[in-house]
Amino acid sequence: MTCGVCGADTPCTPTIFVVDDDEAMRHSLVFLLQSLGQPVQAFASAESFLAAWGKRHAGCLVADVRMPGISGLELQRELNERGDSLGIVFISGHGDIPMVVRAMRAGAIAFLEKPFNDQVLLDHVAEALARSATECARKAGIRFIAERVERLTGRERAVMELVAAGKPNKVIAHDLDISMKTVEVHRAHVMEKMQAGSVAELTRLLVQAGLLPG
Structure with missing residues (x-):
């Protein structure tokens, strides 16, 4: 069975992506998120993440909001325009209410301020993975129906x-x-x-x- 999202020969394995320009925070997040038993990939910038983003996947994106170059909110907008199924959890040391409102209205699962409780982050990432898997399955169903119509x-x-x-x-x-x-x-x-x-x-x-x- 092909994946209805990326078109691969088999359904995509949900992946957790970490995008944070702080190297120490990035490594800490990877170590923590690996406890969920899903593949984890880390990137130092939104630009490097997008450059490696060849196909759409089910999964979760944990991203800092304030980063040099493309910000977390700009990355969210780009992914939304592409129709990607990633659930997004934002983290930030300097969030404000307008920023939180903008992120949540655009579909973010959560917006956490640093320092955050590890278990709270894990719970939100698990929720994001579940939502993404549901959306991936929905798109796969639509794809299969469209193929029959064709x-x-x-x-x-x-x-x-x-x-x-x-x-x-x-x-x-x-x-x-x-x-x-x-x-x-x-x-x-x-x-x-x-x-x-x-x-x-x-x-x-x-x-x-x-x-x-x-």
Whole structure:
């Protein structure tokens, strides 16, 4: 099974990424976060992190807010624009209320001020990993549905949309100016290619992929 987020041949292993320009803090964070049993990768700057960021992954980003060059908040904005599934936990020795509000509104899991309690950080990172895994699975589901839709011919897709809209075969035949027998054939192909056992299941798949309104 391929990963629906990065497209790899197997689902991605959730990874914890640490971005902090303070070398001592970076090493301390890596040592602490390794206790969660997930891979941990560390970077001294947002620029080096982005340069190594070839594909999207499920996981968590623990990042300082104030760093030379690209700040933590700017990094968050860049990742959001890319549609990445990383949960973000910010740490800072000099946070203020507007900064916290901005980070949380943009989807951060938590904003911790240094010095912070180690267990609190671990709890937030575990939450971020769980949320990221859920989002990765959601995107994988959408990807698989889209791949099924791509296997349909243009006429099969037209029939599918009318079937999902609740139209009976007679109406579909009239709307598309084809015979009832042809509708039945296309409908059978649609159900097979979409791997749907019923019209209700077909409709659910299309709603899940955003191809029909909920």
